[in-house]
Amino acid sequence: MKHYRALEFARRAGVTVRTLHHYDRVGLLRPAGRSGTGYRLYTDRDLLRLEQILVLKLIGLGLKDIRALLERDGRTELPDVLARQQRVLAIKREHLDRTLRAIGMARSALSGAGQPDWESFTTLIKEIAMQNTTSWQEQYFSEEAQARIDSRAHLWSPELQQRVGAEWSALYRDVEAALSEDPAGEKARALAVRWNALVSEFTGGDPGIQEGLNRMYADAPNWPAGRQAWAPRPEVQDFIRKALAAAAIRPGGG
Amino acid sequence: MKHYRALEFARRAGVTVRTLHHYDRVGLLRPAGRSGTGYRLYTDRDLLRLEQILVLKLIGLGLKDIRALLERDGRTELPDVLARQQRVLAIKREHLDRTLRAIGMARSALSGAGQPDWESFTTLIKEIAMQNTTSWQEQYFSEEAQARIDSRAHLWSPELQQRVGAEWSALYRDVEAALSEDPAGEKARALAVRWNALVSEFTGGDPGIQEGLNRMYADAPNWPAGRQAWAPRPEVQDFIRKALAAAAIRPGGG
DNA sequence: TCTCCGCTCTGACGCAGGGTCAGAGTCAAG
DNA sequence: CTTGACTCTGACCCTGCGTCAGAGCGGAGA
Numbered sequence: 001m002k003h004y005r006a007l008e009f010a011r012r013a014g015v016t017v018r019t020l021h022h023y024d025r026v027g028l029l030r031p032a033g034r035s036g037t038g039y040r041l042y043t044d045r046d047l048l049r050l051e052q053i054l055v056l057k058l059i060g061l062g063l064k065d066i067r068a069l070l071e072r073d074g075r076t077e078l079p080d081v082l083a084r085q086q087r088v089l090a091i092k093r094e095h096l097d098r099t100l101r102a103i104g105m106a107r108s109a110l111s112g113a114g115q116p117d118w119e120s121f122t123t124l125i126k127e128i129a130m131q132n133t134t135s136w137q138e139q140y141f142s143e144e145a146q147a148r149i150d151s152r153a154h155l156w157s158p159e160l161q162q163r164v165g166a167e168w169s170a171l172y173r174d175v176e177a178a179l180s181e182d183p184a185g186e187k188a189r190a191l192a193v194r195w196n197a198l199v200s201e202f203t204g205g206d207p208g209i210q211e212g213l214n215r216m217y218a219d220a221p222n223w224p225a226g227r228q229a230w231a232p233r234p235e236v237q238d239f240i241r242k243a244l245a246a247a248a249i250r251p252g253g254g
Numbered sequence: 255m256k257h258y259r260a261l262e263f264a265r266r267a268g269v270t271v272r273t274l275h276h277y278d279r280v281g282l283l284r285p286a287g288r289s290g291t292g293y294r295l296y297t298d299r300d301l302l303r304l305e306q307i308l309v310l311k312l313i314g315l316g317l318k319d320i321r322a323l324l325e326r327d328g329r330t331e332l333p334d335v336l337a338r339q340q341r342v343l344a345i346k347r348e349h350l351d352r353t354l355r356a357i358g359m360a361r362s363a364l365s366g367a368g369q370p371d372w373e374s375f376t377t378l379i380k381e382i383a384m385q386n387t388t389s390w391q392e393q394y395f396s397e398e399a400q401a402r403i404d405s406r407a408h409l410w411s412p413e414l415q416q417r418v419g420a421e422w423s424a425l426y427r428d429v430e431a432a433l434s435e436d437p438a439g440e441k442a443r444a445l446a447v448r449w450n451a452l453v454s455e456f457t458g459g460d461p462g463i464q465e466g467l468n469r470m471y472a473d474a475p476n477w478p479a480g481r482q483a484w485a486p487r488p489e490v491q492d493f494i495r496k497a498l499a500a501a502a503i504r505p506g507g508g
Numbered sequence: 509t510c511t512c513c514g515c516t517c518t519g520a521c522g523c524a525g526g527g528t529c530a531g532a533g534t535c536a537a538g
Numbered sequence: 539c540t541t542g543a544c545t546c547t548g549a550c551c552c553t554g555c556g557t558c559a560g561a562g563c564g565g566a567g568a
Binding site for chain 3: 019037063
């Protein structure tokens with residue numbers, strides 16, 4: 001049986017020598033033997049065991065649990081262990097998802113409002129990250145529409161989210177600046193077209209989603225505190241509704 | 255200005271007194287003052303700051319970074335910070351997703367194969383969790399089909415995944431046991447119906463996805479090593495194809 | 509006034525999973 | 539024999555607190 005010394009063995013397994021020391025110390029992986037001068041000597045069987053360890057670590061188990069599992073050669077327990085880890089990780093992912101959505105919304109809100117103020121930022125993040133993110137808006141959408149929104153969710157990469165958020169901010173600013181213009185004029189028409197394009201980015205052209213959006217934005221004054229940063233000013237909403245009507249485009253929320 | 259002592263202040267913010275001590279020590283949140291006898295005295299301004307701290311911690315920043323950010327009153331840096339955190343968290347979520355998928359597949363594989371052996375388990379998890387999970391199967395599906403698969407991905411909760419995996423295992427066993435029967439017989443028809451139901455669970459009835467599945471399972475011998483545990487035995491595939499044909503159901507992969 | 513309970517302080521150790529020295533010994537090639 | 543690449547052990551460091559331990563305060567009841 002060929003023996004490997006620490007560095008070679010570590011490189012084979014893709015870990016550091018320090019890791020081997022650590023695993024030895026905690027009794028997770030003791031080398032097959034020692035040389036006369038105290039050098040650790042590993043074999044291929046050790047490599048197999050180390051690979052098992054690393055895989056179990058990969059799926060999020062702690063070293064202690066791994067040790068216990070391997071010591072009992074826990075092949076029969078493996079299914080249960082996997083089930084538990086799956087639940088644990090699923091919960092983690094939900095947290096992560098919420099946090100990511102919160103950051104996305106915060107970025108959009110920030111990119112619009114020149115100097116960000118901490119207060120609205122904290123309330124926004126807290127509201128979104130702590131609790132149910134999407135549930136409050138479910139009241140506005142039919143079940144099928146909500147399902148179609150969910151199925152489009154994976155399309156919203158952080159980059160796209162950011163780009164669209166920035167475009168919304170720019171559009172809001174431009175509309176603000178055009179409030180004194182004629183809602184049926186040429187400038188207003190251009191704004192309405194941009195508006196409609198951005199709305200379509202979210203609806204994907206789905207009329208059910210569009211309808212829900214309309215309901216939702218009509219109810220903007222009643223949104224939870226954390227979302228008020230997203231509510232467009234009534235003047236803006238009025239203007240764009242008129243502009244959309246004049247341009248013969250069905251109105252979209254915003 | 256009203257003053258709070260440690261416990262009351264901590265309760266207001268939803269943290270422990272120890273946390274306050276810690277934040278004081280690392281210079282993240284020093285109380286507005288001290289009583290004559292050394293008691294920490296916090297004010298409402300401290301509460302605001304603590305809320306900012308907690309929100310920044312929520313999105314994954316370290317205490318050191320938070321301190322630096324708040325010390326410079328980094329309102330202007332906030333957008334950059336958020337962008338960075340978003341990327342960091344997005345990467346984390348990808349890891350998590352891969353790991354969850356890997357666990358799901360491992361559970362299914364395990365629930366079929368009586369005594370699990372470590373070797374196929376480790377190769378499976380490594381293959382899936384370390385690298386591109388879905389890319390190898392993209393070759394079998396058209397772009398639209400792949401897009402529809404992605405859009406159905408959110409439907410696959412861990413629970414559903416597990417249930418369907420278990421049903422597949424049971425079905426495989428039953429088919430194995432029925433290999434000597436007539437593929438056109440009544441028993442075979444029942445199996446074909448079950449098979450088709452499970453396939454539909456994945457395809458959602460989409461013929462494009464179905465077509466890709468057929469291509470994919472026809473190529474099973476060429477799947478990467480980590481997926482071989484998923485390949486049905488040729489006899490099983492043969493039997494079920496005949497049974498599906500006899501039952502006048504279009505064949506589904508598996 | 510004494511006592512008692514509940515609060516507060518500081519200091520110190522522990523946790524997971526190693527990273528990163530420091531100081532000393534070993535191995536093999538030139 | 540030297541030199542450079544490894545190896546060993548022991549020890550401290552990191553994060554973000556939890557968890558004592560020992561000692562001091564503050565206010566209410568007896």
